[in-house]
Amino acid sequence: MSLDTDGEFERLNALRRYAILDTPPEGAFDRITALAAEMLDAPVAMVSLVDANRIWYKSVHGPAGLREIARGPTLCGAAIEEDGVYMVEQASADPRTQEHPLVTGPFGLEFYIGVPLKTHEGYVLGTLCCMDTRPRSADLRQRRYLETLAAIVMDEIELRRSAAQISRLSEALAAACSDLERRACFDPLTGVLARAAMLDRTARLLERAVAGTKGAALLVVDVDRFKGINDTYGHGVGDRVLKEVASRMAGSCRGGDLLGRIGGEEFLAVFAEVTEEEAMTIAERLREAVCRTPVPLPGGAPLEVSVSGGLRAVAPSDKPAPLADSMAEADAALYAAKSGGRNRIVLSDGSQMPPPAA
Template sequence: MGADDEQARIAPVQDAGDLDRLAAVARYEILDAPPDGAFDRIAALAARWFHAPIATVTIVDKDRVWLTAAHGLEGVRQLGPEPALCASAVLPKAPYVVSDVLLDPRASDNPLVRAAMGVRFYAAAPIVTRDGHRLGTINVLDVEPREVTAAGLAALQDLAEIVMDQLEQRLSALRTVRAERQLRRQADEHRAEIEQFAGTLQRTLLPPALPEVPGLELACHYHTASARDVGGDFYDVFALPDGRWAFFLGDVCGHGAPAAALTSMTRYSLRAAALHDPDPIRVLSEVNGVLLQDPATENRFATVIYGIVEEDAGVPDGVLVTLGTGGHEPPLRLRAGKQGLDVGCTSAVEAGPRRVGMLVGAVPDAYFMTWRLTLRPGETLLLYTDGLTDTAVGGEQLGQDGVARLLSKGRGCAAADVVRDLVANIAGFDPPPRDDIALLALGVPGG
């Protein structure tokens, strides 16, 4: 590293002349904000991953470093812009590591080093916006010198990206609440505007497209019961660091901006917990704790089914699915039969009582259910929300058995065919569904 590069890394942030970066910091409205349980959770995850006593999420302003979360530094909300730690770590594009601050002239005079706690190790990953502005850092600190592995730095970078996702979702929720308040006052005059607003917000709570998953065919659909209200149904499919894939589908109580905020928090918490824990029950338990700890979600809860997909070594071209459910009906499995489609509950539910666990975010000691099944070539797993089963058809609720009857008359059990057939049936329901409906189908091609 040359002298000019070194000087750039230790210079105070206000000398960098990065007015665009400071404008981006202001845009996210996080400075001086009250504590946020989501960021606190990320800091706790970072500390646990590194087995370190201190982890922080910081935003670097012109003349201070704002601690959005401070695990192990309770009561500390901001620091000065002294170089070599947070204020300098925001400058590089890559993670920033000081293995022993006493041996590093960039950091040895920092107040965190000179203070009673005597910080000796520091690692940080920058929090970067989609347009390339570095807002701050997620940091891990220890009182002993240490080295950090490439896997550790990759995990820290992943957490920094999750912080950025949460900042985006938080900003979207803030703007949404403000916009909704204004639009509600003009509802009678501007119904079309409200419907457009609700549709836009709804789209932000769902993935824009499903990923390509090797060995699986995916299909999804979201039916909105009201064009004027944001629903609380959600789903997602995403890759895990170990090569497996995770998916979830759920339904939060209520509609409108409160439901949107709860949906956003639940989706983020599921993805964050899945990064560090392979067990669906523990993932649901962690999300349960997050919802209970946040005062914004008081008296609100969700039903969730969460699963992991991996290769099944015992079944050629088959996949092993591990499911956990919190108050959500188990999915339906479809396979080709002698007289059309065979539709039934997953095998574990067929063999025992239909227990689906408890609601997520309702009580502290909630229990959740789990089971495993193998999807063979030609089979599809269908997840759905209760807007489908609660729909009245012929004066009676459709129920899971009614959904199975509809599917048994379908054109095939490929994921796309299953969803397409259900969408056609939903369009013909009279009266139409009174609640939103989310569908997610995972199929194994072949068979």
Template sequence: MTNNTDLCSADYETRRLKALDDYQILDTPEESAFDEIVEVLSFICETPIAVINFIDRDRQWFKAVKGLGVRETPLDISICTHAILQRELFIISDTTRDPRFANNPLVADDPHLRFYAGALLESRDGYPLGTLCVLDYRPRELSERQRFALQALANQVMAHMELMHAHREQVELVSQLEATRKELSKLATTDPLTGLLNRRAFERRLDQEVSLIKRGAPPAALMLIDLDNFKTVNDTLGHKAGDEVIVCFTKLCREAFRQADVIGRWGGDEFMVMLPRSSVAEAQHAAERLHQLLAATPMRNDTFSPFFSTASIGVCSLNGSSNMEKCLHRTDKLLYRAKELGRNRTVCEA
């Protein structure tokens, strides 16, 4: 058991204050669950004052109070600082006869407190946090029934605080689980290098768009993009350089296409773009923007020999009768045609 010498040490006080802080009770608004406890205790003990208080670093703060017009007092006039030094009920039948309190301003002056009885509020780890106490303006005693009620209600104060603490931990855990779920969902649907949708996620988004078109949404356009001669980049400059080219190309795609357009990495150097509510002609304009950006932007930061890349693109329409297999077949044929014609160009569905 912790002795009073330990209770007075600076290290112990630091740990006690940490335990109090963990409950996040200080400076919180009034709550009916605690207010009702002091009302019931005041009624049972027949005292004009009942208080739930906590001993902070330099003050005594009241969570619930009946019969006093303040929410905190300085520690140097607190009777409860003595009460938290022992686990049993702390009762002062007549404060004027106790040398520890006879000169206390709350005893010698207004409000002239004469009686105090407090039950310890103790953390789950055994740290004294404060007290549930009753006070009176006249000397007196508590009956056995009243003593029992004081201790039982103090237990209820801590039980409610533990419940609040557990609820906060549960909310935090749910929040962490939700964040983890979102992160896992992101990892499952995005390409790790570019952050674009991966193939499976793109197919799912395309199916959703086809469903919308079937229900009356305007047709869309779909394009398949292949970086020209990308294998040569990997073979001559290495895979790290190839990754840099892919990342740079991704940034150019984000510039060339609208925020509403859906971009996915289809394979190593292949990309799919779906343009909702767009005609093939509008998609062709977007493809031309991409060609212009590629022509003006070095794909690697090498001032001695800037490297530029080109892309071949196939574009087809997306309507209510489309499916992934048909669309891929059509765009693949158009892309192949663009390569046959010399690469670095867009071929659109007639």
């Protein structure tokens, strides 16, 4: 009997889906083949998987080191074509097998019995088989034992596949959760921290700052005349400006500093382990990074962009204040920067760096 081409194609696809070929030996399968050999009083028992051009053995009880043979007219290859037990009682006298290499070769096989390993979908992947060099048979009880063990082999293969699927699903779920967390934490337009994540991390950083040796500082930054940019050039250009401003400020922050978008054109930068003077220097560096070079526009003249900022320093000696209070003070300083001519940084006590040269 020969396998139909379409059926063999589907069978081989099923075998690939189980991803069991060329896997290391496993104790569960080795125990089954040892038990099969004992129950049938046979020197050799195998779990075989019938590939396109080879018979590969997941487990071998008997000949050491045997892992695969060419498929050809093999006994296991014939056994997978049967609906039930396939048995040869005297191979040297059986027309089906008398020319088989295992029969004519040094092994001198005479007895073979194999039970197909059938998936839930009905595809036969291989066999659980036993071999002997003596002509003999297997009684009904032995055949039932072998069928039961073959079902256990198939259960192990199914469990192995299910475990692999669960592992892949777990990895996919972890990746999805990581992606959701990333989406929740970062602003999709500018790539800096989103408002909720920024405020949460800021609160924790400030708690550590007041317990440290230097302190920290909050800088609320607003893009100057941003509504006019949107009204004149459109929201596409406005988005381009926001991304460029965020990128330039992020490039001027230090490791350990935070930067987030907390409103339409409003950003919050938090500097860790700084004195008030150091914070003002960093804030000026951010402002300068934005206004130093015009933002290039596709098909048009570059756009001059500037930002204004309000800075609130938090010293270690300060009593821990609610974040909202510190933010309100920084916002008031930002308003003073806007009122004072824009493109400048103002401290919450009203002082400021010298305004930029005209």
